[in-house]
Amino acid sequence: DQQVKQNSPxxxxxxxRISILNCDYTNSMFDYFLWYKKYxxxxxxxxxxxxxxxxxxxxxxxxxxxxxxxxHLSLHIVPSQPGDSAVYFCAAKWRNYKLTFxxxxxxxxxx
Amino acid sequence: EAGVAQSPRYKIIEKRQxxxxxxxxxxxxxxxxxxxxxxxxxxxxxxxFQNNGVVDDSxxxxxxxxxxxxKGVDSTLKIQxxxxxxxxxxxxxxxxxxxxxxxxxxxxxxxxxx
Numbered sequence: 001d002q003q004v005k006q007n008s009p010x011x012x013x014x015x016x017r018i019s020i021l022n023c024d025y026t027n028s029m030f031d032y033f034l035w036y037k038k039y040x041x042x043x044x045x046x047x048x049x050x051x052x053x054x055x056x057x058x059x060x061x062x063x064x065x066x067x068x069x070x071x072h073l074s075l076h077i078v079p080s081q082p083g084d085s086a087v088y089f090c091a092a093k094w095r096n097y098k099l100t101f102x103x104x105x106x107x108x109x110x111x
Numbered sequence: 112e113a114g115v116a117q118s119p120r121y122k123i124i125e126k127r128q129x130x131x132x133x134x135x136x137x138x139x140x141x142x143x144x145x146x147x148x149x150x151x152x153x154x155x156x157x158x159x160f161q162n163n164g165v166v167d168d169s170x171x172x173x174x175x176x177x178x179x180x181x182k183g184v185d186s187t188l189k190i191q192x193x194x195x196x197x198x199x200x201x202x203x204x205x206x207x208x209x210x211x212x213x214x215x216x217x218x219x220x221x222x223x224x225x
Contacts (some may be wrong), residue, residue, distance in 0.1 A: 025182070032211045043115070043202055043216030044154070051211060078136025089153050098167055099214065 003008050003027045004092050019077040019104050023090030026071065030092040030100075035064060035075045038104070047088075048075070050063035081110045092111045113137065117146065123223045129191035132220045135183070136205030142166075143190045144214060145178055146202040154202055161208075190222075198224045204221050210220035 003076045013019045016029045021035075031052040036044035050057040050073070057064050063076045077084055090102040116135040124130050142164050146154035157176065160220050161168040162183040171178070175194070180186040190197055200221050204214040 034213060036216075041218070043117075043218045046213040046215060049211070049213055060222075072191070096160065096166075096210070097157040099154075101155070103151065106184050 002102075003030075004090055004100050005042050005100040006088075006090055006105050008105050009103070010106040010108070013080045013107065015082055015109055015111050016079045019075075019080045019107055019109065021075040021077075021090075023073050023075075023102055024071060025073075025092050026097065027092070027094065027100075028068075028071065031091050031095065033053065033064070033066060033073050034099070035062075036083075036089040036091060036092045036097055036101075039090060077092075077107075079105075082109050082111050083096040085109050113204055115203055115215055117194050117217035117220055119195075119220055120163060120218065122192055122222075123225065126195055127192040129189065130193055131187050131189045132201050132203075132222075132224065134186045134188070135202030136186075136203070137215055139207065140205035140213075140215075141183070141208045142181055142214075144204040144206075145186070145187050146204065146216075148202055148219070150199075154208045158225050159189070193222075193224050195224050198222060201205045 034049040035047040038044045066073045087104040089104045091099045141195040143160045145157045157171045158178045160180040163180045172214040178188045200220040204216045206212040206214045
């Protein structure tokens with residue numbers, strides 16, 4: 001049972017444009033959501049997070065939106081840069097229980 | 112600040128052999144996690160330690176996998192005997208205590224079983 005779903009295996013965007021990565025979840029108990037970025041042969045790097053009491057969190061070029069009624073979150077990257085090319089993982093947790101990860105979306109930003 | 116250190120980076124063994132991985136978390140991080148990441152999947156938690164006590168090992172195949180965190184700092188994960196389906200990247204992560212602290216990952220050990 002996949003509780004965190006990233007339905008787009010890949011996304012290609014032009015440099016300078018907006019990248020939107022999507023994530024859906026099924027467990028309404030999740031109260032904390034995170035995005036990680038992963039380069040090849042490296043471990044995932046924490047990018048940004050959001051608590052379920054908020055609907056938006058912003059950090060520089062990265063913004064995460066949470067729609068609890070739709071059980072959906074998205075990561076916006078504006079403007080996209082070639083160095084943003086990586087696999088992006090969405091993850092969710094409830095209280096101190098384990099993080100549940102999606103399968104990831106490969107983002108390619110073309111110069 | 113030094114990150115999470117893991118070794119070795121790569122390991123190739125034959126099935127039924129044993130293997131061990133080592134992890135040193137970020138200084139001051141009381142919580143340590145071991146994840147298994149199979150190609151094309153997200154990381155899956157194997158075991159979580161709080162200091163040197165186990166918080167969650169519900170997804171650890173205990174007939175072949177074991178982990179310890181003596182003295183509440185570094186940790187080892189062992190597989191004995193290895194099976195073909197254990198081929199994966201094994202990631203260690205650590206976090207501070209407290210609610211909603213992000214986990215910080217090491218670069219992992221890529222294990223190939225022949």
